[in-house]
Amino acid sequence: MLALSGCGNGAENAPAQGADAALLDELAPASWADAAGQFIGVDGAPMGYVVLTNAPNAGVVMRVDLAGVSEGWHALHLHKVGDCSDYADGFKASGSHVDPDDQPHGLLNIYGPERADMPNIYAGADGHATAELFNGTVALFASEASAAQAGP
16 A cells, blocks of 8 residues: 655745756646645655646646556545645645545545545556646636635
8 A cells, every 4th residue: 555645735845956856847847837746655755746737627637756656556636735744644734635525535436536536547667657637626726616616
C-alpha cells in the first residue's frame, strides 16, 4: 500500500533546485498552472510534483510526476487542505476529501466516485509515474457554479 500526499496551500514553498526545477518548469510553465505542490511520502521526503489548472469550461486538469512508488496502479484523490506537515501521523492535517455529496470513497465505487477521486495512474517497474488527469466535478477556486453545487 502506498501512502503519500501532494500538498500546496498557496503559501510560498522553497524553490525547486536543479533537475527538480527543470521538471517543474516542464510540468507547469508559468502560463499554465493555477496551483502546484509536492507529493510527500510517509517519511516526509518529496516524491514528485503536481500542478493543476482549472479547465476552460469546468473541472480541473492535473499533471502528476511521481518517483519511488511501487509498480502498479495507484489511486489519487483531493483533500480539502494542502498541509502535509504531519506526515508521521498519516497526513491528518490535510483534512477530509473534497466530498460535498457524501459519496463513498473510490473511483470505481458502485455508487459512483466522490468528487475528490481522480483517475488512477500506473507506475512502471522503475517506480516512475507521469500522467495528465481530468476531473470535471471540482474547481480550484470558489465560483458561482461550485457554490450552487456545494453551498456557499
